[in-house]
Amino acid sequence: MARFWKREGEFSELERQLRAERPEPRVEIMEQVARRLRPKRSFLAFARMRFAIASSLTAVTLVVFAALGGVGQATTLTKQLVGISPAASTSAAPAKAKGTSGGSASQPSQGTQSSQNSGNTGSDGHTSKKEQSAQNQYGEKVTICHRPDGNPANAQTLRLSSSGAANHLRNHPLDTEGPCP
C-alpha cells in the first residue's frame, strides 16, 4: 500500500496547493475565540493565587497560635473568662498560686507565711475548694499552733507544709501540732 505514497510527484503539486490554499480564519474570529480562552486561564491563575494566600494565612495563624500556648491555653483562658467550673478551677490552680491573682484564696507555696485569713479554714475544719486545689497541687498541709517565743500568749493557728511544720516544731519549743485551743 505504501507504493501509493512512494510515487514521487504524482500529487505533490496538488497537495502543496491544498496546504498553501488552506482557508484561514479571519483575525476577528481568532481574537474572539482567544478572548473566550483568556478568562479561564486568568481564573486558574487567580485560583492558584487565592490558594497560596489561604495557605500562607493558615500557616501564620498556626504559628501564632502555637506560640501563644495552643489549644490548651486557649481553653483554659476561655473557661476562666466565661466561668470557672470545678474542673477548670482545679486545672487553673497552679497559675493562680503563682500569680496570686486569687488574693486571699492563695496559699504560700513554701509554707513560710501564715494564712492570715483563717476564714479559709472553717471553724469546723472544712477547707474551701481553693485550699483543696492547693493541697492537691502541693501536698498535704499540717496544722500547728504557733506560739512566738517572746509572746506565747499570742498563739496563732497555722497550716503549713509538712517541712514547714517540722521546722516550726524544731525551732519553737512552744509550738504544738493541731489548732490552737
Next chain:
Amino acid sequence: MRDPLAHPGPLMRRVYGYTAYRLGDGPEAEDAMSETFERAIRYRSTYDERLGEPAVWLIGIARRCVSEVLAQRAQSAGEPPDQAAPGNLEADAVARVTMQDAVARLSTRDQELIGLRYGGDLSARQIAQHLGVTTNAVEVGLHRALGRLRRIVTGSETEPAGAMVDKAL
C-alpha cells in the same frame, strides 16, 4: 496536566482549515470553529494527552460540530446555504475559491479525508484513529480522493457535484 488550549493560534488555523474544507470558507465554518472551542473550553479538564495531541482532540470535536451543521443543512435543504463573500479579486483568493469549489464537488467521504489531511493537518495514522479504519485504508482513500480532485481541477471530471460515489473505503 497540560492545558490543551495553551497555544490556541495554530490550533484555530487547523480546526478552521478542516471546517472550511468541509463546510466552505465562511460563516458556517467560523461558527463550527467557535463551537468547537466552546466545547473544548467546557471539557478541557477531560483532555487526556495520552490519547493524542490537542489538535487531534480538537479535530474530533470539530467533526461532531461539522456533522451537526450538515444535519441542519439537510433539514433546511430548501434554503440556500450561506456562502462566503468572494472578497477582493486577488489572485490568491481566486485560486482558493477555485480549490475549495473543487473540494466541494467531491463526495462527503473524500471531503472528510481532504479536510482532515490538508485542513486539520493530521497524519494518516491520526485520521485512521478518528475514522476507525486502518492507516492503509486512509492512504488509499486519500490517494483516490486526490485523483478525483485533480480531475475536477483540470476539468476532466464531468460528474456533477456530490454525484461521485466514494469507492475508496
